[in-house]
Amino acid sequence: MKTQERWIRITNCDNIPLREGRVVNVGGRDIAIFNLGDRFLAVVNRCPHNGGPLADGIVSGATVVCPLHAWRINLESGSVIKPANTAACLQTFRTRIEEGVVLLDVSEIYATSEIPSVAKETTCYGAAATTAAFKVGA
Numbered sequence: 001m002k003t004q005e006r007w008i009r010i011t012n013c014d015n016i017p018l019r020e021g022r023v024v025n026v027g028g029r030d031i032a033i034f035n036l037g038d039r040f041l042a043v044v045n046r047c048p049h050n051g052g053p054l055a056d057g058i059v060s061g062a063t064v065v066c067p068l069h070a071w072r073i074n075l076e077s078g079s080v081i082k083p084a085n086t087a088a089c090l091q092t093f094r095t096r097i098e099e100g101v102v103l104l105d106v107s108e109i110y111a112t113s114e115i116p117s118v119a120k121e122t123t124c125y126g127a128a129a130t131t132a133a134f135k136v137g138a
Contacts, residue, residue, distance in 0.1 A: 047073065
């Protein structure tokens with residue numbers, strides 16, 4: 001059975017600088033959202049090696065380097081590129097842009113009945129210790 005798509009508004013695209021990541025907490029899970037210039041990609045904000053904050057890592061192409069131990073993660077697939085031959089993988093989340101706003105598919109985070117129906121405040125943070133409150137809602 002296919003899971004029904006559920007999209008929530010995260011933030012204006014301008015709030016996530018080019019080649020940087022920001023974190024949004026949705027349903028108790030920290031999700032890192034990265035601005036690659038032509039698109040936004042999202043993964044769990046936890047390096048599979050030692051739990052490092054990926055949103056604080058260095059973005060290059062469609063990869064991010066964990067700031068703790070330099071593991072390189074493919075943001076499209078969630079797979080580990082470096083070190084080679086590592087089976088670890090991160091959960092990825094679909095994103096889309098509508099009218100300059102980043103939306104996140106939360107169908108794998110919430111059961112249908114639990115998805116917020118009204119906007120609520122959620123804390124977002126990321127590189128360079130930037131902190132902002134982004135509106136998250138249906």
